[in-house]
Amino acid sequence: MFSPSQADVRRFFCAVHAKQQSGEAMEAIEMLAGQWIAEHPEYHAALSDVDAALAQMGTPGDGGQENPFLHLSMHLSISEQCSIDQPPGIRQAVELLTARRGDLHAAHHEVMECLGRMIWESQRSGRPPDGQAYIDQVRRRATQD
Known part of the structure; x- marks a missing residue:
């Protein structure tokens, strides 16, 4: 199983952003990451300086800003979950939810809330993540106004 460190994740996203800027060829996972990076221009400055990104590991964001590396990682995780339909039914x-919202990006942000809750519940309870509860939360969002 692939378990990148926090530094590896930051280097990956910074490298993808650099490749986008220079027009370099990218692997499939980099292209997917690049699509999510393009959706978040507010993160481009943070992605432009790998040394600063590595130096800021473990420090809380200024003014409660969200962590761009965590946010982009969640986009990739959700994309991967959907591509392999794991947990079954997530796709x-x-x-x-995407059809209901009319926007994949907006749907992903809602799914992130559900994914974060599932992870939090798992950590809090000491039990494995409850994939069915996760899917049920996403489905509720897709069927409620």
């Missing part, structure tokens, strides 16, 4: 649930 359909995200597709339903």
